[in-house]
Amino acid sequence: MIAIVDYGVGNLFSLKSSLLAIGAEAKVTGDADEIRSAEKIILPGVGAFEDAARKLREGGLAEVVVSEARAGKPVLGICLGMQMLFERSYEYGEHEGLGLIPGEVRPIADVIPKGLKIPHIGWNALDFGGVTSPIFKHIKEGDCVYFVHSYYAANCDEYVIARSEYGAPLTAAVARDNVFGCQFHPEKSGKVGLGILRAFCEMENTK
Amino acid sequence: MITKRIIPCLDVKNGRVVKGVNFEGLSDVSSPVELAAYYSECGADELVFYDITASAEGRRLFTDVLTEVASKVFIPLTVGGGINTLEDFDRVLKCGADKVSVNTGAIRNPSLIYEAAKRYGDQCVVLSADVKRVDGVFRVFAKGGRENTGMDALEWIRRGVESGAGEIVVNSIDTDGVKQGFDLEMLRAVCDIVSVPVIASGGAGKIDDFVKLFKEIPCVDAGLAASIFHFREVAIPDLKKTLAESGIPMRI
Numbered sequence: 281m282i283a284i285v286d287y288g289v290g291n292l293f294s295l296k297s298s299l300l301a302i303g304a305e306a307k308v309t310g311d312a313d314e315i316r317s318a319e320k321i322i323l324p325g326v327g328a329f330e331d332a333a334r335k336l337r338e339g340g341l342a343e344v345v346v347s348e349a350r351a352g353k354p355v356l357g358i359c360l361g362m363q364m365l366f367e368r369s370y371e372y373g374e375h376e377g378l379g380l381i382p383g384e385v386r387p388i389a390d391v392i393p394k395g396l397k398i399p400h401i402g403w404n405a406l407d408f409g410g411v412t413s414p415i416f417k418h419i420k421e422g423d424c425v426y427f428v429h430s431y432y433a434a435n436c437d438e439y440v441i442a443r444s445e446y447g448a449p450l451t452a453a454v455a456r457d458n459v460f461g462c463q464f465h466p467e468k469s470g471k472v473g474l475g476i477l478r479a480f481c482e483m484e485n486t487k
Numbered sequence: 488m489i490t491k492r493i494i495p496c497l498d499v500k501n502g503r504v505v506k507g508v509n510f511e512g513l514s515d516v517s518s519p520v521e522l523a524a525y526y527s528e529c530g531a532d533e534l535v536f537y538d539i540t541a542s543a544e545g546r547r548l549f550t551d552v553l554t555e556v557a558s559k560v561f562i563p564l565t566v567g568g569g570i571n572t573l574e575d576f577d578r579v580l581k582c583g584a585d586k587v588s589v590n591t592g593a594i595r596n597p598s599l600i601y602e603a604a605k606r607y608g609d610q611c612v613v614l615s616a617d618v619k620r621v622d623g624v625f626r627v628f629a630k631g632g633r634e635n636t637g638m639d640a641l642e643w644i645r646r647g648v649e650s651g652a653g654e655i656v657v658n659s660i661d662t663d664g665v666k667q668g669f670d671l672e673m674l675r676a677v678c679d680i681v682s683v684p685v686i687a688s689g690g691a692g693k694i695d696d697f698v699k700l701f702k703e704i705p706c707v708d709a710g711l712a713a714s715i716f717h718f719r720e721v722a723i724p725d726l727k728k729t730l731a732e733s734g735i736p737m738r739i
Contacts, residue, residue, distance in 0.1 A: 291581065293554075293583045294561065294583050297558040301558075327608060401653075401654075401684060424490060468561060469562075470561055470562050473561060
């Protein structure tokens, strides 16, 4: 079973539906025991970093996600869920993340040329930059995925497995051992997105 | 590079897709779920569903349809029609909508945009404006294009973006259903005053109309159409291929 961590932010209907569509067993849950017993964990998220990180901690789920990830269970963070995998974010102040991947989250306005619209919203192509990741085994470089974000993961070069060009190369996906993150929404990225979720579902649990 | 989006629009009444010419003379076209799956397969970048039902029963049918679409089609879904309150936002977001489009509801209650953007984020709120020239001035129309509000359209759109609308759909009543091309003059005027994505609607009749749209107004992000897609007058794969060959960034 794949646990979709429910900590009171965002709409998890599409994510759950997309996993069911590829034949995965998925459950939206905020129950720590259920998350611990799941084979894999997906950490979703929309909205503001500070609010989301606080809710995840208050519910005690941050600890669960971190300990399960450190024990080797495959974890996938999506959008804000990916951003929370990092050490900290500079979205309206400075806020601590889960620290599973070294790096930080910064405004895309800092790196893209003036005049480009923010948020970066729409379909953009993935550039693997010569890196091969098992999460992309069913898709190819240049495939497009759907983004909606105003912040991006910075200072994490070592863990970047894909970038997308939007006036500057923005971090699109990251991986560190069994921990993966997508800035884009695989559950809204058509067949390509389903291919990425399928690859995640096929990951070996190294726990 | 971000690609330009091609967006089929499905007007839904009593659970079925309909399309009017100049908003009148509706004719039944097909099943929303079938059409949505077909479009997603064809490469549509996003889908817009407008609920044009007035009755509570029709509204319930619409949310059923939306739920079914969202459990089978995995591209962004925008929902509009009858969105007057935050509860309406909640109702459609729970059924799998990603963005919610407001029109007459925001005209009646302009704080709706601000309140919704605050609760769900700017990216979730789309301001859809039905615009028509009256004595040479762009005016906002309400109630599906039937009622002149007397408001200056550019001022209305500018205020909408200030309040938190993350995207603007500009629907030209003057070109809608005429199939002679998008309203480039109107779109240029809107692009000049906003910094959020602009979606062009009304007037597409053939592939060339889209080429012209994206070539002449590079800051337009998406082209939206209904009947030309529903009646297969323009096939989305052909459209996207031609656009890509013309140098327009496309998701193929």
